[in-house]
Amino acid sequence: MPTKVSEYMTAKVISVKPDLGVREAFFIMRDEGVRHLPVVDDENQLVGIVSDRELRRPNWVDEDRDITHIYDLNNDLDVGDIMVRNVFCVHxxxxxxxxxxxxxxQRVGAVPVLDKTQTLVGMLSAIDLLQALDHKLDAERKR
Incomplete structure (x- = not known):
C-alpha cells in the first residue's frame, strides 16, 4: 500500500489571515523557522499562500551588490495583497x-495539506519527503 501524505506531513501548521501586514508575516516566518505561510479565512479554509519569495523586494536587482535589505518589511501591504491565490495543494x-x-x-518547496472537507490540516515540504525517503531506505537496508 502506498505511503500517504498524512504520514509525513507537518501537522503543526502556522497559518495567517489575509489582513496581516507583510512585516508581521516576515517576523512570523523568521521566528517560527518557516518559509511558507498558508493564508486561511475564518473557517480555516485555504485562500492563498505566501512564501519568503513573495516578501522579497521586487526591485532588489536594481540595488547595489552589497545590499543588506532584500526583504520589503513594509506593513503598508497586507498578506492578501501579495499572496499566491492559485495554490497547489495535496490531501x-x-x-x-x-x-x-x-x-x-510546479517547482515549489512545500504545499498545504487539506483534509476531505478542504480544511487546512498541515504542510508537506521537500524536507518531509526526504525524511520519507530516508525511512524507506533504512527499511530496505534492514532487510
Missing amino acids: TYDSLSKAVKLLLE
Whole structure:
C-alpha cells in the first residue's frame, strides 16, 4: 500500500489571515523557522499562500551588490495583497508519489495539506519527503 501524505506531513501548521501586514508575516516566518505561510479565512479554509519569495523586494536587482535589505518589511501591504491565490495543494489521503510529482512539476518547496472537507490540516515540504525517503531506505537496508 502506498505511503500517504498524512504520514509525513507537518501537522503543526502556522497559518495567517489575509489582513496581516507583510512585516508581521516576515517576523512570523523568521521566528517560527518557516518559509511558507498558508493564508486561511475564518473557517480555516485555504485562500492563498505566501512564501519568503513573495516578501522579497521586487526591485532588489536594481540595488547595489552589497545590499543588506532584500526583504520589503513594509506593513503598508497586507498578506492578501501579495499572496499566491492559485495554490497547489495535496490531501491527507494522497500518495507521497503524487506529492513528489506535484512539487517537481510546479517547482515549489512545500504545499498545504487539506483534509476531505478542504480544511487546512498541515504542510508537506521537500524536507518531509526526504525524511520519507530516508525511512524507506533504512527499511530496505534492514532487510
